[in-house]
């Protein structure tokens with residue numbers, strides 16, 4: 303039997319690799335600022351997913367203007383982006399959370415602080431009970447992109463691959479302005495271009511959800527048979543900053 307000299311080399315390379323594994327912040331731009339995973343309620347974690355089963359990101363708005371940063375630990379999402387751009391890691395990415403109805407099982411949820419309009423050309427198209435409306439600022443856009451980059455890099459580092467970026471709207475008739483045009487354009491469409499992700503196509507939705515409208519992404523409208531102005535569509539929403547849970 304020939305002597306196998308390759309095994310010690312492989313073990314040596316693996317040991318070296320472990321030395322270089324980064325903890326916490328990963329990638330050039332991706333990362334989070336504050337780790338709340340020890341403080342967030344563990345009962346919100348309904349299971350643990352394998353890394354290769356995490357294939358998408360779902361974008362949300364909390365629907366509340368002037369959110370207190372202390373409220374982040376109770377928000378049902380993996381990451382939160384505050385008004386000042388601070389990125390919170392609320393739950394570990396493999397945690398199975400009830401954040402997005404039928405998007406729960408295979409996606410990581412990002413919530414963005416604020417109450418944002420659905421259609422930028424119609425200033426009244428926001429959820430009135432949440433205050434505001436707010437506009438996405440540059441620090442928040444940077445924070446949102448850092449959160450997306452963190453997820454893409456972290457899943458890749460564990461052998462998986464993020465392929466989709468979804469809006470909560472795509473899985474719930476009760477979330478027609480979630481996350482709204484600004485977050486979708488600054489985060490969703492940005493991620494499509496940066497990482498080659500897809501919303502599943504302009505006709506894609508799950509459960510009771512609605513498709514991405516032309517007033518969020520011009521490539522998706524006008525399409526025959528779809529609602530093309532928010533005036534034709536009721537603004538339906540409720541706060542996602544009070545720890546509301548919904549199975550899916």
Ligand SMILES: [Zn+2]
Pocket residue numbers: 361362363401402470477480542
């Ligand atoms: Zn949502």
